[in-house]
Structures are given as C-alpha cells and as structure tokens.
Amino acid sequence: MVSPSETPDSNVTESRSETGRRLPVELRQAHIIEQLRKTGFVSVAEVAAALAVSEMTIRRDLIDLETEGRLVRTHGGAIAPEGTAALAFDREEPAFEQRLRQNNAAKEAMATVAVSLLGTRQSVAIDVGSSAFVLAARLRALPSIKIFTNSLRVASLLGRERRDVYLPGGEVRGDEMSMCGPTAVAQFEQLWFDIAFIGAAGLTEAGFFDYSLEDSELKRVYLRRSSRKVLLCDSAKFNRLSLVQVAGLDSIDMLITDAAPSGELAEALAKANVEIRLANPATITS
Structure with missing residues (x-):
C-alpha cells in the first residue's frame, strides 16, 4: 500500500x-x-x-x-x-486582408523564388497566411503538382483551376479560414510531402512564431512530414515574437526573404545551417 x-x-x-x-x-x-x-x-x-x-x-x-x-x-x-x-512582441493578429497588403512586393518576389524550387509531379504542402496565398496564385501555372493545404483560401483559389488540391477535415478557424484541430492533424500526419512552404508571424534567434495555437499544430505537421522545409518570411518580421513558438531554426532547411538577416539572427541561422535565398522586390512589375 x-x-x-x-x-x-x-x-x-x-x-x-x-x-x-x-x-x-x-x-x-x-x-x-x-x-x-x-x-x-x-x-x-x-x-x-x-x-x-x-x-x-x-x-x-x-x-x-x-x-x-x-x-x-x-x-x-x-x-x-x-x-x-x-525584440518586438505582436499580441494581435492583423486581419488577413491587411496582412496581404503589407510588404506585398516582397511577398511577390518571395513567391517567384519559391516557385523556382518546384519540379514536376511533386506533392507540395502550403501553409495558411498571406505569403502562402501569394505563392498559391503562382502555382496555377503548374498543373502537374499536388497541393495539400489547410487554407480554405488557397484551396478555393487553386480549385478553380481543377488541380489536385487536398484539404484535411476538422474545424474552420475564423477569419483566417484555416482547417485545424485533431482531425486535420491526424489526416495530414498520414502523408509525406516533397516540400512544404510555411509562413510565420515573426523570426528570432529562438525560432519562428505564429499567432495561433491551432494553425501552429499544422505547421509542425508540415515540418515533420516534409522532405524539404521552406520558411517564407519577409524582413519586416525579423526580431519579432508572437504568441506561439512553432519551432527552432534547425527545423527548417531554407529561408526565403527579401533582405539578408544581420547580427545575431544571421549568426543563429548560419549555426542552424539554414540556406537563405534572397528575393528582390525591385524585379517585380505590376
């Protein structure tokens, strides 16, 4: 006893x-x-x-x-x-339309670089968020890839083109229009992706951050279940924090951004062996 x-x-x-x-x-x-x-x-x-x-x-x-x-x-x-x-701490998640307008030229340039990484017949995971949505618009020109996303916006945009687009089941998260919850996590955990494009609310030496507990769970699924992990993060988000730390820098393979990181953030990325691809907004024409 x-x-x-x-x-x-x-x-x-x-x-x-x-x-x-x-x-x-x-x-x-x-x-x-x-x-x-x-x-x-x-x-x-x-x-x-x-x-x-x-x-x-x-x-x-x-x-x-x-x-x-x-x-x-x-x-x-x-x-x-x-x-x-x-570091700056962002407590409130701006509306999607507001985020889509912010640093749009940088996001368009980042999307150009991201598309260049893709080959034919690949399985591609796309996160929620404005950078991912801008990238998705570019993927309409690539009919031979399979798209897996928890973003209803991305799925609707690409679904109009009759591509292979897959959504998980689960709950819909408010204004972000994202699928989340245990069902969505369990379904995508059964898959394996050639490449994942993941967005972030902030990037620091400690890793990258997001506003939402629910969306962060799907981001971690993409990290676990992808051969190549690519973070889309414009330089305005450097040295910024938000509610949830999604993962450390060593969880990603590549950072696509519009300006080179500097100082301790650059050192931390180098230590984590993260490849940095720079996108030049000046090359984007309206």
Whole structure:
C-alpha cells in the first residue's frame, strides 16, 4: 500500500534523480534571464532540457520571475518585459486582408523564388497566411503538382483551376479560414510531402512564431512530414515574437526573404545551417 506521502503527483513531486542534480533556484533563474537577454524568448522545454530538470520546475521559476516583473509568460515559454527587450512582441493578429497588403512586393518576389524550387509531379504542402496565398496564385501555372493545404483560401483559389488540391477535415478557424484541430492533424500526419512552404508571424534567434495555437499544430505537421522545409518570411518580421513558438531554426532547411538577416539572427541561422535565398522586390512589375 502506498502512503499519502508517497503518492505520485506531477504538480508537486519530482524524480529523485532530478532532485539530486538540480541546480539551485538562483542559478536556474539566472540562466533564464540570460537567455532572455540574448534572444528575447525562452522555451520551457529547451530550458528544462538544458538544465536537466522537469518542465514543471521551469514553469514555477517563470511564475516567480513574472511575479518579480522580470519576464512575461507566454504559451510554452516567456518573453522579456516590454521596454527591456530588443525584440518586438505582436499580441494581435492583423486581419488577413491587411496582412496581404503589407510588404506585398516582397511577398511577390518571395513567391517567384519559391516557385523556382518546384519540379514536376511533386506533392507540395502550403501553409495558411498571406505569403502562402501569394505563392498559391503562382502555382496555377503548374498543373502537374499536388497541393495539400489547410487554407480554405488557397484551396478555393487553386480549385478553380481543377488541380489536385487536398484539404484535411476538422474545424474552420475564423477569419483566417484555416482547417485545424485533431482531425486535420491526424489526416495530414498520414502523408509525406516533397516540400512544404510555411509562413510565420515573426523570426528570432529562438525560432519562428505564429499567432495561433491551432494553425501552429499544422505547421509542425508540415515540418515533420516534409522532405524539404521552406520558411517564407519577409524582413519586416525579423526580431519579432508572437504568441506561439512553432519551432527552432534547425527545423527548417531554407529561408526565403527579401533582405539578408544581420547580427545575431544571421549568426543563429548560419549555426542552424539554414540556406537563405534572397528575393528582390525591385524585379517585380505590376
């Protein structure tokens, strides 16, 4: 019989092995603050792995540090408080039509580069978002590829051309017009794509970010199930954060953007072996 003091409780107790080797709380929290200083964001999972402690331990540290005003907790981690971070944090997702107009020349140029990567008879995964939609318009000239997307806008645009376009089942997410939820994730997890084009709300040394928990799950499916992972991200999104960290830089193979990253972001991309393809908006004519 197990005594009350021996009853397992993941919210209260930790493994003996962790307790024996755990760093003092002051050192753990100093590590967290140092990571925030460097990148503006920390991931619970990454810090827990680096310090060989449980994620619950790190979450408690984040709660304490937030109480002291030294960080702001987000889904899966924390960011530096406003006014102290070199990175910008975007809390609200702009309307799709607004995003489509922003930096449109850069997105058109990025789409030109993205199309050049495609061959015949490939299976292509396309994310939601304005950059993906601009790319989809270019794909109408490529009848021999199969398109898989969770964007109803992309599917409608390409479906008019009677191409092979596939949507997952599931729930529809509001203004973004995206398919999401467990059914959509499960269906696309059964497939394998030659290449995936993924959008982002922001890009930092820590990885790339999105506004939506639901859409982020499908982005991760594309990362897991694609031979080649390409991030479409214009330079206006460099050093910006939003609610969800989708993945680290080492999860992508290529970044297509309109201006070369610089400083620590450039160093982090190089360290992660991310190929950078530059798109020149000046070459796009109306």
